[in-house]
Amino acid sequence: ILLYTSLFTVLPQCAAALFDQHVPAERALHEPQLYEYTLHARCYRIRSYWINILDAIWQSTAIFFIAYFAYAKDADTDALVFGFSIAFSMTITSMIHVVLQTKRIDLALVGSIAFSLLVFLGFTLIMDATCIVCLNGQSPYHVSYMAFRQGLFWLTNLLTIILAMLPRFFVKCIYNSTGNPLLRNDQKQHVSFSTQDTRF
Known part of the structure; x- marks a missing residue:
């Protein structure tokens, strides 16, 4: 499942790594001291590492156990539908995670997410429509088609994605409002500009 969703x-x-900008290009040219923030590894410290580890543990736990308890008492659901539900949740959660981590949402990011989602759904639907005995064990034939027709699948994934992303969303909101040094610099610069304007 991990390789499947990673692809x-x-x-x-x-796209986020290549095109995301924390500050506008004009400001970066006029304030080269902003580069010190990344040159001295201030943007990713050991505390950030452990926050990401705990967040990953939380997301994995939420994705697995919500699906597990949702499908545990459903006699009509087999292991492949359960596995597909987990893979679907992991894929969507990963894409939302990228959106939460970027400073600026642009066409490249939106296009890459839309393209990846279409490739994921296209590959899954084509494979499930044609693969009858191509894998060892159970056949994945029409697994996704069966899952997409179930209200339980959509409800489980909606609940899973919301609960899995809530801690990251709250931490991001708190960080942007209190701890983001680039944002604090923006506010200071805005205050200084407004002060200069009132003096003239």
């Missing part, structure tokens, strides 16, 4: 979520992460 369809790597493009948005690359």
Whole structure:
């Protein structure tokens, strides 16, 4: 499942890494001291590492156990539908995670997410429509088609995605409002500009 979802979520992460800008280009040219923030590794410290580890544990736990308890008492659901539900939640959660981590949402990021989602769904639907005995064990034939027709699948994934992303969303909101040094610099600059304007 990890390889399966990684293939369809790597493009948005690359787009975010290549095209995301924490500050506008004009400001970066006029304030080269902003580069010190990344040159001295201030943007990613050991505390950030452990926050990401705990967040990953939370997301994995939420994705697995919500699906597990949702499908545990459903006699009509087999292991492949359960596995597909987890893979679907992991893929969507990963894409939302990229959106939460980016400073600026642009066409490259939105396009990469849309393309990855279409490739994921297209590959899944084509494979499930044609693969009858191509894998060892149970056949994945029409698994996704069966899952997409179930209200339980959509309800489980909606609840899973919301609960999995809530801690990251709250931490991001708190960080942006209190701890983001680039944002604090923006506010200071705005205050200084407004002060200068009132003096003239």
